């Protein structure tokens with residue numbers, strides 16, 4: 001295109017006809033801000049989500065599970081790494097993004113602001129939150145921002161493998177002892193309401209209008225949540241697990257699941273660092289950044305003046 005696009009009208013015509021936008025192309029400022037907002041929330045969620053699971057590497061019950069969870073954590077951090085690179089290309093340096101995250105100026109998905117309590121939580125996180133995230137990410141496969149669109153198939157592919165890893169943890173627990181089955185049920189009871197928040201509030205179409213015209217956001221939040229519920233409630237029931245929501249019911253006329261509505265303002269605040277484990281998790285990251293600062297400093301390019309005097 002894109003060399004020829006110089007106005008918002010031409011830009012909209014370009015993306016509406018299926019054109020993609022590259023980092024160096026002209027784009028409306030609002031579009032640039034929205035891409036950064038989207039990718040930054042995604043990147044931070046991958047990064048902080050990995051932290052929840054990292055805690056369990058040393059506590060995995062078998063060697064095979066330890067290898068699998070180590071590799072999942074590596075995948076998630078890898079996704080964050082790719083996404084932070086996309087932000088750099090848009091003029092948002094990684095150091096700035098990370099310092100905003102650690103200083104509590106940015107956000108990540110509310111799902112990852114809670115503490116884990118047992119190995120069964122690891123199963124639920126991998127099985128169900130990765131499933132929810134695939135739905136959100138598949139909705140972006142046709143997004144107009146080219147670099148994001150090109151990295152998403154790899155991310156979705158890896159998340160699909162994580163779902164299998166989580167499902168196998170759950171299958172093992174559910175075919176185990178009474179205590180293991182109870183652990184699985186307790187984990188589902190704990191995480192279910194947070195899964196309901198995962199795709200965000202049921203936003204009115206007007207709020208998504210720009211994102212839709214720009215072909216940036218693929219689907220309304222509620223549609224994504226309904227797809228998740230449609231796919232996973234039958235699987236959960238098939239395994240004999242109980243869902244803790246007394247208002248959960250299927251509405252035949254609309255073909256939609258009804259569920260207890262969240263306090264969405266509260267969910268937004270949790271995403272901004274007010275969750276029960278937000279500060280503890282950010283503190284672990286802060287300490288790791290401090291401990292490893294010498295590596296970044298050692299690897300930093302030497303300014304030419306210092307180089308000459310060596």
Ligand SMILES: CC(C)(COP(=O)(O)OP(=O)(O)OC[C@H]1O[C@@H](n2cnc3c(N)ncnc32)[C@H](O)[C@@H]1OP(=O)(O)O)[C@@H](O)C(=O)NCCC(=O)NCCSC(=O)Cc1ccccc1
Pocket residue numbers: 038041042043045046047048049050053076107108109110111125126129130133136137197198199200201203207217221267268270271272
């Ligand atoms: C759909 C949505 C999440 C939100 O749509 P939007 O159009 O952006 O927002 P909308 O206007 O609908 O909302 C109004 C306000 O509410 C905020 N808010 C909304 N939802 C949440 C929430 N859940 N938590 C907290 N806040 C939330 C929202 O920011 C906005 O705040 P603002 O008014 O700006 O202050 C979108 O960003 C998306 O699809 N992102 C890409 C995919 C992605 O990020 N995936 C991440 C998971 S990666 C993963 O899981 C892999 C993994 C698995 C396991 C372990 C490790 C890793």
